[in-house]
Amino acid sequence: MTPSQPAAGAVRAAHASPLTVDARGVSLTFHTRDGAVEALADVNLQISDGDFVSFIGPSGCGKTTLMRVIADLERPTKGTILVNGVSAEEARLKRQYGYIFQAPALYPWRTIERNVMLPLEIMGYPAGERRERMQRYLKLVNLSGFERKFPWQLSGGMQQRASIARALSFDPALLLMDEPFGALDEIVRDHLNEQLLRLWDQTGKTVVFVTHSIPEAVFLSTKIVVMSPRPGRIIDIIPCDFPRDRTLEIRETPEFIKIAQRVRSGLRSGHSYDE
Amino acid sequence: MTNSAVALPRANWRPTAWVGEHAPIFTVVAVLFVVWYLAAFLMNAPQVRDAFARNEVKYTFSELVAGTMEAKRPVVPAPHQVAIELYDSIFGYPLNSPRNLAYHAWVTLSATVVGFAIGAIFGILLAILIVHLRTLEKSLLPWIICSQMVPILAIAPIIIVVFGAIGIRGLFPKSIISAYLCFFPVAIGMVKGLTSPDPIQLDLMRTWSANKLQVLRKLRWPASIPFLFASLKVSVTISLVGAIVAELPTGAQAGIGARLLSGSYYGQTVQIWAALVCAAVIATVLIAMIDAIAKLTARHMGAAT
Amino acid sequence: MSARLQAIGFWVAAAGLLVALALPLSSQAAAAFTSRTGLLVALVAAAAAFALASWRTPVSTVFGLVGTALGCAVTVMLLQDPAIAGYASWGYWLMVLAIWLGAILASTRLADLSAADQVTRWLRDLSIPLLFGVFLIYLWEVTVRGFGVSPVLMPAPTSTALRLAQSLPTLGEDFMQTFVRSVLAGYAIGCGTGFIVAVVAYRYDFLKRGLLPLGNFVSALPVVGIAPIMVMWFGFDWQSKAAVVAVMCFFPMLVNTLAGLAVAGPMERDLMRSYGARPLQTLLKLNLPAAMPFIFNALKINSTLALIGAIVAEFFGTPLRGIGFRISIEVARMSLDMVWAEIALAAVAGMAFYGIVALAERAVTSWHPSYRK
Numbered sequence: 001m002t003p004s005q006p007a008a009g010a011v012r013a014a015h016a017s018p019l020t021v022d023a024r025g026v027s028l029t030f031h032t033r034d035g036a037v038e039a040l041a042d043v044n045l046q047i048s049d050g051d052f053v054s055f056i057g058p059s060g061c062g063k064t065t066l067m068r069v070i071a072d073l074e075r076p077t078k079g080t081i082l083v084n085g086v087s088a089e090e091a092r093l094k095r096q097y098g099y100i101f102q103a104p105a106l107y108p109w110r111t112i113e114r115n116v117m118l119p120l121e122i123m124g125y126p127a128g129e130r131r132e133r134m135q136r137y138l139k140l141v142n143l144s145g146f147e148r149k150f151p152w153q154l155s156g157g158m159q160q161r162a163s164i165a166r167a168l169s170f171d172p173a174l175l176l177m178d179e180p181f182g183a184l185d186e187i188v189r190d191h192l193n194e195q196l197l198r199l200w201d202q203t204g205k206t207v208v209f210v211t212h213s214i215p216e217a218v219f220l221s222t223k224i225v226v227m228s229p230r231p232g233r234i235i236d237i238i239p240c241d242f243p244r245d246r247t248l249e250i251r252e253t254p255e256f257i258k259i260a261q262r263v264r265s266g267l268r269s270g271h272s273y274d275e
Numbered sequence: 276m277t278n279s280a281v282a283l284p285r286a287n288w289r290p291t292a293w294v295g296e297h298a299p300i301f302t303v304v305a306v307l308f309v310v311w312y313l314a315a316f317l318m319n320a321p322q323v324r325d326a327f328a329r330n331e332v333k334y335t336f337s338e339l340v341a342g343t344m345e346a347k348r349p350v351v352p353a354p355h356q357v358a359i360e361l362y363d364s365i366f367g368y369p370l371n372s373p374r375n376l377a378y379h380a381w382v383t384l385s386a387t388v389v390g391f392a393i394g395a396i397f398g399i400l401l402a403i404l405i406v407h408l409r410t411l412e413k414s415l416l417p418w419i420i421c422s423q424m425v426p427i428l429a430i431a432p433i434i435i436v437v438f439g440a441i442g443i444r445g446l447f448p449k450s451i452i453s454a455y456l457c458f459f460p461v462a463i464g465m466v467k468g469l470t471s472p473d474p475i476q477l478d479l480m481r482t483w484s485a486n487k488l489q490v491l492r493k494l495r496w497p498a499s500i501p502f503l504f505a506s507l508k509v510s511v512t513i514s515l516v517g518a519i520v521a522e523l524p525t526g527a528q529a530g531i532g533a534r535l536l537s538g539s540y541y542g543q544t545v546q547i548w549a550a551l552v553c554a555a556v557i558a559t560v561l562i563a564m565i566d567a568i569a570k571l572t573a574r575h576m577g578a579a580t
Numbered sequence: 581m582s583a584r585l586q587a588i589g590f591w592v593a594a595a596g597l598l599v600a601l602a603l604p605l606s607s608q609a610a611a612a613f614t615s616r617t618g619l620l621v622a623l624v625a626a627a628a629a630f631a632l633a634s635w636r637t638p639v640s641t642v643f644g645l646v647g648t649a650l651g652c653a654v655t656v657m658l659l660q661d662p663a664i665a666g667y668a669s670w671g672y673w674l675m676v677l678a679i680w681l682g683a684i685l686a687s688t689r690l691a692d693l694s695a696a697d698q699v700t701r702w703l704r705d706l707s708i709p710l711l712f713g714v715f716l717i718y719l720w721e722v723t724v725r726g727f728g729v730s731p732v733l734m735p736a737p738t739s740t741a742l743r744l745a746q747s748l749p750t751l752g753e754d755f756m757q758t759f760v761r762s763v764l765a766g767y768a769i770g771c772g773t774g775f776i777v778a779v780v781a782y783r784y785d786f787l788k789r790g791l792l793p794l795g796n797f798v799s800a801l802p803v804v805g806i807a808p809i810m811v812m813w814f815g816f817d818w819q820s821k822a823a824v825v826a827v828m829c830f831f832p833m834l835v836n837t838l839a840g841l842a843v844a845g846p847m848e849r850d851l852m853r854s855y856g857a858r859p860l861q862t863l864l865k866l867n868l869p870a871a872m873p874f875i876f877n878a879l880k881i882n883s884t885l886a887l888i889g890a891i892v893a894e895f896f897g898t899p900l901r902g903i904g905f906r907i908s909i910e911v912a913r914m915s916l917d918m919v920w921a922e923i924a925l926a927a928v929a930g931m932a933f934y935g936i937v938a939l940a941e942r943a944v945t946s947w948h949p950s951y952r953k
Contacts, residue, residue: 073850092856099854105847109869109947118865122857150947299790350813410684410691413705414712421931423884432911433919440733508800516802523895531805539808539896551805558801 019082020174020206021047021070026079028065028232038231039065040076045225045234047208049173052200054209054217055225056263062232063210063225067176070208071099084173095123097174098167102182104159106151106166113138113147116166123170137165140199157188164196168203175207182212190248193220201244214267218260219251226266236266311354318350319343352545360549373529380553383518383531386446387561390453391514395507397454398461405462406469406495407487416466423459430455431521449530453517457510464506468499500576504569511561519554531557587634589685590644594630596678597623597651603671610663619654623675626650630682638693644686645711651679652718659725666728676722683715735917744921750906751925758903759929761818762890766825771882773826774833775875779863781834782841795835803828807893821893821902828889829882836878840871873948876941883933887926 028040040062047053055063068074069081072088083091091097106115113134120130138144141161151159160180167175181189197220200207211217217224218240226236240259242250250256323342327334334342344353352360364376371378401419405412431452438448472494480490522532531554538547601613601623613620629647633640655675659665664672690708695701717737723729724736731739744751781787807824814820844866852862894904903926910918 068850071850071854073853092854095856097854099851101847101851103847105845105851107848107866107869108949109872109945119855122852122855122861122865152949296789299786299788300793302786303790303794410688410708413691413708414687415709417709418713418716421927430923432907433916433923436911436914436916437733512800512802516804519802519805520892523892535805535808536896539811542812544809544812547808551809554805555801559797562800 018049019046020049020051020084021045021208022082022085023066023069024080026066026069026076026081028062028069028074028076028078040069041231041233043079043232043234045237047206047223050204050206051223052197052207052209052221053223053225054211054221055227056211056214056217057227057267058229060232061227061229063227064178065232066227067178067208067210071097071176073099095119095170096172097176098170098172100160100163100167100175100177100180102179104151104156104163106159106163108151110151111147112143112149112151112154112162115151115162116169119166119170125170133169133171134165137168138162140168141165141195157184157192160184160192161195168199173205175205177207177209179210179212181216189216194248196220197244197246214260214263215251218256218263219246219248224259224263226263228267235269236262238262238266308354311351315349315351315353316340316343319346322346322348322350348542349544352548356545357548357552360545361552364546364549376534376549376553379530379534379550380557382446382529383515383522383554384557386449386518386521386530387453387511387515387557389446390450390517391457391511393450394454394457394510394514395461398458398506398510399465399503401458401462402465402469403491405466407491419459419462431517431523435521449518449521452521453514456517457514460506460509460513461503464502464509465499468502469495471502472498497576500572501569504565504572507565508562508569511565512558515554515558515561583636586685586688587636589681590630590634593647593678593682593685594627594634596674596681597627597630600671600674600678603674604669605658605671606661606664606667607669608663608667610661610667619657622650623654626654626679626682630678633682633686633689641686641689641693644682644689648679648683648686648715651675651682652715655679655722656718659722665725668722668726672726676719676726680719683711687711732914732916735920739917740920740924743917744924747918747921751921753901754903754906754922755925755929757818757898757901758821758890758894758926759887759933762821762893762902763825763886763933765818766822766890767829767882767886769822770826770829770886771833771879774830774878775837777830778834778837778841782838782867783859788838791834792838795831795838799831799835803831804889804892807889808896811893811896816897817899820897821890824893825886825889828885832881832885833875833878836874836881837871840874841867843874844870872945873941876937876945879937880934880941883937884930887930887933891926 023043023045026040026043026045027038030037030039043062043066045066055066057063065074069076070083070088072083072092081088084096086094106112107118110118116134116138117130120133125133134147135144138147141164143158143161143165146154146158146162151162154162160183164180181192184192193216196207199205207220209217209220211220221240224236224238224240225234226238227233228235238259242255320339320343323339323346324334326342327339343349344356346352349356361376364374368375373379401415405416434452434455435448438444438451469491476494476498477490480494485493519530519532519535522530523536531550534550535547538544538550601620605612613623626647629643629650633644633647635643655672658672659668687708690704690711693704695704721737724734735743777791781791804824806827807820810820810823810827814823848866848870849862852866857865890902891904891907894902895908898905903922907919907922910916910922
């Protein structure tokens with residue numbers, strides 16, 4: 001992604017709290033036909049401003065649920081959660097985060113440019129600014145020239161980049177990314193990981209990232225949250241202090257391998273073998 | 276199409292849950308009945324009031340209400356009037372009497388079923404031809420679609436007249452109209468169904484160098500069965516509509532359509548409503564039967580139920 | 581069909597035309613071909629064109645079509661002879677059959693032509709059904725006039741066309757009554773209320789769960805049956821027809837719109853929630869656009885239902901005009917050419933109506949996968 005002015009979040013400046021996410025004793029129980037499922041049990045997590053935090057764990061460990069709680073797409077049954085110092089709902093209504101799903105979730109009836117402008121329309125930006133921002137962020141994700149295409153005319157990786165531009169368009173200080181590159185092949189994925197890191201470095205945003213992949217988590221994060229299922233809980237939080245402008249080459253360094261091993265052993269200890 | 280209650284395994288069936296799930300339907304139906312009674316009162320009140328006034332009788336409100344519920348030629352008959360008329364006209368006369376509604380229902384039903392059978396078979400054959408012949412797909416399919424833009428019911432009188440002229444009367448011309456109406460959904464649905472197998476499965480057939488007939492019998496036909504039943508459900512109603520409408524323009528003596536027509540000539544509102552309810556019941560029963568066959572077939576073909 | 585078989589077919593068609601020259605044209609004493617030089621030349625030319633069409637190149641498709649056109653022209657011209665019309669015999673029918681065979685082969689050729697660009701492909705796909713339709717009318721014409729079918733049973737297309745041209749004012753009046761007043765009004769009311777009720781019901785889950793099964797149930801009933809009731813309530817004029825049409829259109833629209841509004845995926849809905857969108861914004865930006873294919877499906881279904889409803893309602897009483905009324909009285913008078921003229925009018929109106937809705941659908945839902953090439 002080409003360098004662009006890092007649009008430092010105006011929202012962020014307004015909130016002096018150093019913690020972007022502050023979850024205390026968060027529990028969430030789903031009631032299904034087969035009985036109650038404890039998706040999250042007593043989760044405590046603090047994410048500082050400018051962090052890149054990855055949630056990693058096997059299926060059903062609640063990593064996506066935790067992210068959805070942060071986004072106020074789910075309400076916890078117990079505990080409190082603050083986002084930028086206010087409740088998750090207030091943060092959502094103030095449009096303080098951008099959410100990126102596993103799938104691009106572009107609207108098929110809108111062209112790429114109108115997809116990127118969608119949140120801006122909802123948030124009531126004037127037409128001129130919508131267009132200007134759309135062009136800026138499409139350029140940032142290297143999609144200039146594809147404005148008039150419909151989503152299906154783009155490859156999977158391009159579609160996901162468009163959805164990132166859409167999430168960035170209203171300049172939230174917090175990006176919530178739920179396995180955004182899970183459906184892509186490894187080559188595209190490596191490439192997008194590098195671009196994402198550069199973007200994070202330039203804009204100084206806080207990123208919360210859900211993944212299945214250990215190398216991806218170690219490569220991207222400043223902090224890795226290892227989770228375990230039944231009930232969904234945090235079993236380890238691993239700091240990961242490579243320089244912010246890291247490149248793919250660090251994956252061969254001993255430090256990288258050491259952290260990856262710690263993540264793996266954490267996953268193993270939390271993972272019951274009864275499945 | 277699938278109702279979630281049906282999809283549930285039987286073991287989980289609980290009466291309270293069933294009631295809870297269907298409460299909205301009961302509520303809406305109940306509201307409809309209330310509205311129906313209200314409408315019967317409001318719409319019939321003027322004529323009842325006039326009748327009282329003509330006879331210079333003083334009347335109370337409850338007498339007015341009673342009058343609207345019992346009117347001989349109501350604008351809107353009350354539900355119980357329709358129910359009584361239905362009961363009387365089915366059980367009040369011998370089965371072969373032209374005053375028995377069941378007799379008329381049978382006349383229409385037989386034309387419906389024959390027409391439905393002809394239409395379904397014709398639709399299936401047409402779909403098989405279209406799927407296998409490119410020229411037919413290109414030349415015929417657009418006209419089949421156009422043929423449905425033509426209000427085909429307009430042709431009904433002609434068909435009756437033409438068949439009548441060559442001495443064919445009664446059930447068959449009506450069935451032809453039904454068939455003409457109902458072959459379309461079957462043909463379209465079957466074209467979709469016969470072309471529904473994955474390219475992979477077709478390629479597999481190719482690797483075994485199966486001939487066209489084998490591909491049709493072993494792959495295309497089984498794959499099209501769900502589409503077939505979905506279209507049959509649509510066409511059976513259309514077939515019934517065709518049979519009823521075919522009875523209108525020629526002033527047929529028997530059948531639901533004839534009942535509607537004579538009811539409308541002589542202002543027998545209750546008779547019209549009863550005939551309508553009867554038609555609705557026939558449609559429901561026919562659809563339920565097709566549904567049951569579809570379920571049995573699906574189970575036979577190993578579908579998860 | 582293999583190219584070899586096609587070539588043989590064309591030769592058979594050519595031979596058939598030539599053999600027909602030797603057979604009697606009519607069971608009456610009609611002049612032979614030798615005294616009709618122009619037609620003789622045209623027929624031999626048609627046979628030659630069929631022979632040339634057997635040649636395996638794309639150009640030969642043109643020969644096939646030319647041969648068919650010439651053959652059709654000759655056979656229609658022959659019917660002008662009163663000694664042939666109604667008394668056509670072996671020679672004549674062999675000609676028609678040979679032309680028929682040639683037409684089938686030529687259209688097969690046409691369908692198999694590969695089209696490089698969009699415009700040619702579009703032309704090809706449009707011309708095949710058109711030629712098919714024209715040929716069907718030709719067959720109808722020669723069958724009716726060649727066998728001398730009584731016009732009371734089945735009028736020839738030419739006499740229907742003549743009648744149509746002569747009765748334009750009547751047809752125009754009927755069109756106004758049935759189509760413009762009854763159908764359009766009822767269609768607009770029925771579709772409009774169905775849509776509004778669906779949007780309201782979508783907001784209230786209880787209402788939706790009650791209305792959806794009911795709507796599905798009523799959609800499957802023969803709703804046209806309410807026509808006599810509506811005629812009683814709203815009188816003989818267009819209002820009663822519009823009422824029938826409105827009721828018929830209401831339920832498909834309700835059911836389809838409800839299904840369409842529910843089609844937006846959970847991820848798309850979460851996205852709107854993450855933007856803190858108001859319910860109205862979610863409806864306008866997400867649910868309604870996603871529902872458009874379903875809404876247009878209902879609009880298309882209703883466009884055919886509406887005409888049927890209006891015409892049927894006219895059987896129960898009209899103010900002496902309207903397509904359904906005219907058909908029923910002309911059938912009684914046995915003037916079937918007028919009936920067919922009315923049917924042609926209804927067909928053209930119906931197709932145009934459907935076509936406009938389909939074009940609007942294309943414009944609005946061009947993003948939908950079914951339009952991808």
